Amino acid sequence: MSELQFSEESLLPDAATLERLALSSSGFLFDPVSGHSFTLNETGRDILKILQETRDLKALKQQLSDEYDLDSSTLDRDLLEFLGSVRDQLRRP
Amino acid sequence: MNARPDNPGPGLAVAHCLRETDIFDGRIVGLGYEALDPGLHLPEYCDAGYLLPYPSAGDSTFLERIALIKEREQIDALIPCLDAELPSVTRLLSEIERMGIATYLPSPDQLELRNKDRLEELAAHAGIEAPRTKPVADAQFFFECTRRGWEFPLVVKGLFYDAAIVRSPDQAVTAFKRIAAQWGLPVLVQEFLEGEEVNLTGVADGNGRLLSPVMMKKLALTDKGKAWSGITVSDDTLLEASRSLVERTRWRGPLEVEVMREPDGAYRLIEINPRFPAWVYLTAGAGHNALDTLLRLMRGERLDCEEPAPAGVIYLRYAEDTILPLEEYESVVMNGWRTPLEPHQESSP
Numbered sequence: 001m002s003e004l005q006f007s008e009e010s011l012l013p014d015a016a017t018l019e020r021l022a023l024s025s026s027g028f029l030f031d032p033v034s035g036h037s038f039t040l041n042e043t044g045r046d047i048l049k050i051l052q053e054t055r056d057l058k059a060l061k062q063q064l065s066d067e068y069d070l071d072s073s074t075l076d077r078d079l080l081e082f083l084g085s086v087r088d089q090l091r092r093p
Numbered sequence: 094m095n096a097r098p099d100n101p102g103p104g105l106a107v108a109h110c111l112r113e114t115d116i117f118d119g120r121i122v123g124l125g126y127e128a129l130d131p132g133l134h135l136p137e138y139c140d141a142g143y144l145l146p147y148p149s150a151g152d153s154t155f156l157e158r159i160a161l162i163k164e165r166e167q168i169d170a171l172i173p174c175l176d177a178e179l180p181s182v183t184r185l186l187s188e189i190e191r192m193g194i195a196t197y198l199p200s201p202d203q204l205e206l207r208n209k210d211r212l213e214e215l216a217a218h219a220g221i222e223a224p225r226t227k228p229v230a231d232a233q234f235f236f237e238c239t240r241r242g243w244e245f246p247l248v249v250k251g252l253f254y255d256a257a258i259v260r261s262p263d264q265a266v267t268a269f270k271r272i273a274a275q276w277g278l279p280v281l282v283q284e285f286l287e288g289e290e291v292n293l294t295g296v297a298d299g300n301g302r303l304l305s306p307v308m309m310k311k312l313a314l315t316d317k318g319k320a321w322s323g324i325t326v327s328d329d330t331l332l333e334a335s336r337s338l339v340e341r342t343r344w345r346g347p348l349e350v351e352v353m354r355e356p357d358g359a360y361r362l363i364e365i366n367p368r369f370p371a372w373v374y375l376t377a378g379a380g381h382n383a384l385d386t387l388l389r390l391m392r393g394e395r396l397d398c399e400e401p402a403p404a405g406v407i408y409l410r411y412a413e414d415t416i417l418p419l420e421e422y423e424s425v426v427m428n429g430w431r432t433p434l435e436p437h438q439e440s441s442p
Contacts (some may be wrong), residue, residue: 006410020327022405032404034289034354079359 011057013082013090018052021090031090038089043068044082094125094132095137095175098412104174105131106374108138110384113377117388122166128425134417141166142431150179150347155181156188158429163192165430170391172384174368176253177206197296197391198346199367206342207365209252209281216362218341219334220353223362224248228279235265239280248283251276258285266417290363291328293335296386297362298396300343303336305386307402308375320410323372325379329403331358338365349385362427372408379406383399 017051022030027040029048043045046067050060065075095102108121112172123132123139126147133142135400143162146154162168171194173182183191183201190196206215229242239245249268250256253276257268265282272280295306308328311320335350349366369383376383379402389396425431 030405032327033329035291035312035324035404 011080011087012051012055013087015055017090018048018055021048021052023048023052034090036089047079047082048086094123094142095129096125096130096132096135098131099315100317101371101410102175103369103371103373105135105138105386106371107172107174107369108132109374110382111388112138114382114385114388116385116392117259119169120166122162122168124162128191128422133425134421134429135415137357144425144429145178148177152181154187156185159189159194160192163194163333168194168202170388172387174196176368179367180326186221186265188434195391197387199344199348203342203344204367206361209250209364212281212362215338215365219338219350219362221330221334221360221362224353225284227282229277229282230270232266232269233289234282235259235262238262238265243282245266246285250283252279252281275287282377285357286353286361286363288353291326291331291352291354292370292372293331293350294348294373294376295335296347296383296390297339297344298390299343301338301340301343302399303398305376305381305398305402306332306335306400307379307381307383307385308332308404309372309375320372320405322409323375323408324408325375325402325404328354329400330354334360334362346402347383348409372410375404375406375408378408378428 003027020032021053022032023045025045027042027045029038031037047060052061054060061075062078064070064079065072068075068077094104094106096105104123104125108123111117111121120140121138122141123135124145125142126145127142132139133144143158146158148155159171161412171182171189173179179198180201183198183204186198205211210224210228220252238247238255244358246258246260247265248256249259249265249271249272255272255276257272259265261266261280269280289310291308291310293306293308296304298304308326308331309323310326313320313322315321331350331352334352338344338350339348346367347369349368351363351366351368353361355361373383374430381398386396386398421431
């Protein structure tokens with residue numbers, strides 16, 4: 001199976017949105033514009049934290065594959081699903 | 094005070110804010126319209142409580158009552174908290190001020206501008222859209238409205254209060270009759286907006302500046318659709334719309350701006366309230382006590398607090414029981430004021 005080609009622009013929340021999110025070490029995430037809050041598991045928290053620091057999808061994938069014992073296609077699929085969910089939730093009015 | 098447990102007015106929250114200002118340690122006199130208004134009977138918030146005549150009793154009755162309260166309590170300032178009493182107070186402003194009672198209120202013209210049938214004009218001042226609104230005087234409209242481009246669901250609103258979401262002509266006619274009977278004609282029909290409501294409160298200085306803005310999104314609603322929990326947010330579009338509105342109307346005094354944030358990110362103005370909202374205690378919790386700002390403006394201070402409150406402060410409303418000695422209730426019913434003026438005492442056997 002060929003590796004999914006991710007485009008940062010289409011997959012990630014925009015930089016301003018990522019920057020404004022308040023992410024605590026417990027995994028509690030607060031969006032100060034919408035007032036919504038979310039709970040993330042440890043993996044989700046780490047993904048958001050990395051994205052807030054770098055917004056670099058390649059670096060994110062590298063760190064995740066170093067951390068978790070996953071083949072590339074499983075990692076891509078899970079990441080795609082998670083980021084889609086993050087985008088939808090943050091866009092939710 | 095209108096401190097009803099299921100749909101509280103702002104009075105008690107205003108008193109709560111006053112208790113926590115740095116610049117005020119005087120007496121607070123709660124004013125209400127019903128002997129069982131809890132706000133009249135809570136000494137932790139109000140040192141005394143007085144009944145007011147309903148606005149329908151006329152201006153002279155209202156002024157006589159205010160004069161009596163002034164004489165007994167030496168009040169220095171009046172902060173109206175209900176929409177229905179604002180027209181009387183602004184109309185009688187010179188008489189009230191002649192008694193030595195200060196106020197800080199919008200002008201009668203500004204009050205009229207926020208009438209529900211002038212929402213589009215108001216929205217233009219804010220630089221955002223308003224929901225399409227139409228005055229309707231005949232219920233037949235609802236059987237023809239889809240042909241005129243008004244699809245259900247719709248919102249049927251009274252000119253002053255009350256609103257119902259209707260999803261069929263039958264529901265619409267029922268709501269129309271109920272609202273028309275209570276608030277008169279015309280009844281307003283408004284397109285139903287989907288999205289999330291975000292509100293702002295603050296104090297406008299009358300010179301175009303919005304002070305101590307606090308923005309809030311409701312977190313939980315009662316069965317009646319009233320908030321019992323909310324959180325401060327930081328919404329630049331709402332803030333700029335509110336600042337524009339205040340600047341262009343030269344609004345003076347407290348206000349609440351209500352907007353709907355739609356799923357596509359568009360903002361629409363729902364309403365402006367010319368008073369503090371029932372959630373105003375959140376302003377004290379968020380470090381932007383709106384009553385502190387209001388009192389300082391009343392004292393003529395030049396303030397520089399235009400930055401919004403931080404996001405992420407939550408309020409949670411709850412109901413609590415209080416005990417009311419029979420003598421105290423009797424005093425309110427028979428005299429129109431609460432005595433004793435000290436904290437609750439044991440009722441005599």
